[in-house]
Amino acid sequence: MKLLHIDSSILGNSVSRQLTSALVDNVRRQHPALEVSYRDLAGAEIAHLSGEIIGANFTPEADWTATQRNEKVLTDELIAEFLAADVIVIGAPMYNFSIPSQLKAWIDRVAAAGRTFKYTENGPVGLAGGKKVLVASSRGGVYSTEQGRLMDFQEDYLKTVLGFLGITDVEIVRAEAVNMGEDQRATAIHAAKSAIASIAV
Numbered sequence: 001m002k003l004l005h006i007d008s009s010i011l012g013n014s015v016s017r018q019l020t021s022a023l024v025d026n027v028r029r030q031h032p033a034l035e036v037s038y039r040d041l042a043g044a045e046i047a048h049l050s051g052e053i054i055g056a057n058f059t060p061e062a063d064w065t066a067t068q069r070n071e072k073v074l075t076d077e078l079i080a081e082f083l084a085a086d087v088i089v090i091g092a093p094m095y096n097f098s099i100p101s102q103l104k105a106w107i108d109r110v111a112a113a114g115r116t117f118k119y120t121e122n123g124p125v126g127l128a129g130g131k132k133v134l135v136a137s138s139r140g141g142v143y144s145t146e147q148g149r150l151m152d153f154q155e156d157y158l159k160t161v162l163g164f165l166g167i168t169d170v171e172i173v174r175a176e177a178v179n180m181g182e183d184q185r186a187t188a189i190h191a192a193k194s195a196i197a198s199i200a201v
């Protein structure tokens with residue numbers, strides 16, 4: 001079994017990194033022969049998708065710039081790693097109501113027409129199905145209330161884009177209110193770790 005572990009927090013003492021680590025440990029306990037590949041998207045940032053990078057799709061290879069050549073290698077690697085994984089663990093903190101731009105940059109690379117999704121006469125079809133995604137969601141405030149949900153463009157966005165790619169088996173482990181005092185932070189992390197311990201993969 002192959003697992004792709006992704007972190008995207010820019011913070012030291014990160015909550016989501018603690019949770020992705022616990023998630024990976026939990027899967028490894030259940031599958032000791034697990035093969036894990038790791039991407040720290042904050043430690044080694046993927047360049048935002050630019051006109052030049054995407055332009056390689058519409059330019060003969062002989063005319064590619066050095067950037068297009070290098071970035072194509074990286075994009076292919078990211079897509080292959082994404083498609084090969086049976087389980088993907090994603091650390092996704094909430095930044096400004098959404099996900100870190102580093103994580104969005106990864107999504108912009110792996111969401112590739114003809115490879116991870118395609119358009120048909122009946123609409124889009126995801127090509128990356130059959131895998132499980134475990135998301136470690138961390139937020140400073142509270143968004144699980146009816147009012148809070150209206151401001152959450154983090155968890156729903158991830159579920160939407162993963163669904164678009166054909167991945168419907170998405171489980172979210174959440175630690176929220178982590179910036180609302182030490183007690184609330186500790187309680188939220190403890191509850192998330194307890195939830196992780198009971199996830200069967």
Ligand SMILES: Cc1cc2nc3c(=O)[nH]c(=O)nc-3n(C[C@H](O)[C@H](O)[C@H](O)COP(=O)(O)O)c2cc1C
Nearest residue numbers: 009011014015016093094095096097138139140141
């Ligand atoms: C740039 C930035 C933006 C943030 N925006 C929000 C936000 O919109 N809502 C919120 O509740 N918390 C916000 N936070 C707090 C983080 O969600 C919180 O610190 C969480 O623990 C981040 O996960 P991490 O510890 O894994 O980095 C933000 C933090 C940073 C650094």
